[in-house]
Amino acid sequence: MDKTIIIAEAGINHNGSLDLARQLIDVAAEAGVDYVKFQTFKSENLVSKSAKKATYQKRNLQSSDDSQFTMLKKLELSPEDHYELFHYCSGKAVKFFSTAFDLESIDFLSSFNSGMWKVPSGEITNYPYLKKIAQFHEPVILSTGMSTMEDVSQALSVLADFGVSKHQITVLHCNTEYPTPMEDVNLRAMITLQKKFEVQVGYSDHTPGIEVPIAAVALGARIIEKHFTLNRYMEGPDHKASLEPAELRAMVKAIRNIEKALG
Numbered sequence: 432m433d434k435t436i437i438i439a440e441a442g443i444n445h446n447g448s449l450d451l452a453r454q455l456i457d458v459a460a461e462a463g464v465d466y467v468k469f470q471t472f473k474s475e476n477l478v479s480k481s482a483k484k485a486t487y488q489k490r491n492l493q494s495s496d497d498s499q500f501t502m503l504k505k506l507e508l509s510p511e512d513h514y515e516l517f518h519y520c521s522g523k524a525v526k527f528f529s530t531a532f533d534l535e536s537i538d539f540l541s542s543f544n545s546g547m548w549k550v551p552s553g554e555i556t557n558y559p560y561l562k563k564i565a566q567f568h569e570p571v572i573l574s575t576g577m578s579t580m581e582d583v584s585q586a587l588s589v590l591a592d593f594g595v596s597k598h599q600i601t602v603l604h605c606n607t608e609y610p611t612p613m614e615d616v617n618l619r620a621m622i623t624l625q626k627k628f629e630v631q632v633g634y635s636d637h638t639p640g641i642e643v644p645i646a647a648v649a650l651g652a653r654i655i656e657k658h659f660t661l662n663r664y665m666e667g668p669d670h671k672a673s674l675e676p677a678e679l680r681a682m683v684k685a686i687r688n689i690e691k692a693l694g
Contacts, residue, residue: 576607
């Protein structure tokens, strides 16, 4: 079978520190993933200054400040940071990747020529965003957390209408609770997405541990995305739903073994 694309989601687990971001790249490269992915956004374009933190963010951040904007502003990577991390990845033989969360960030990331785009779950109904990405005519990874089947159908239609063919799209089954309880994963929904929309599928995982992404590969996932961190007990909104370095290495090894076993 073809090799599963494994995306190690550093996301915002660098806590706004370029040094921590480099350490995350080191961990991803050592684990043998295909891509290490960050998040690209301008807080001013993403949330209003009155927006409150999500419930899981409040739970994971022991802070009296309830502002989503203040939290995100501390986690932004500057353009210079992006270039530094891109070149650092090149030196570590792992591919740099990032998710754009606003239209301005799409324009910025286009200069990196990653060759594909990631649509995060929160943007699946953002049609101007989808249209802008589609006009690059490059492969798209579409996350579906919080979505209805109609949301997925409409997003695929927008992408198709503006230049992305169905064979260029991978739809990721995703549950956006951080961390996701096992009983809420509903992994067979990935198969349903594949059959209904006749697209390649994958899985974006927020469960504790490594079992579910491994099972997803056995069920046919072509892309696996998994958050990772240097230490699950660091301060930050996503650390608790992330793998530590040894776990990331174990997940990659297990997925490669499953590929061999499937034949």
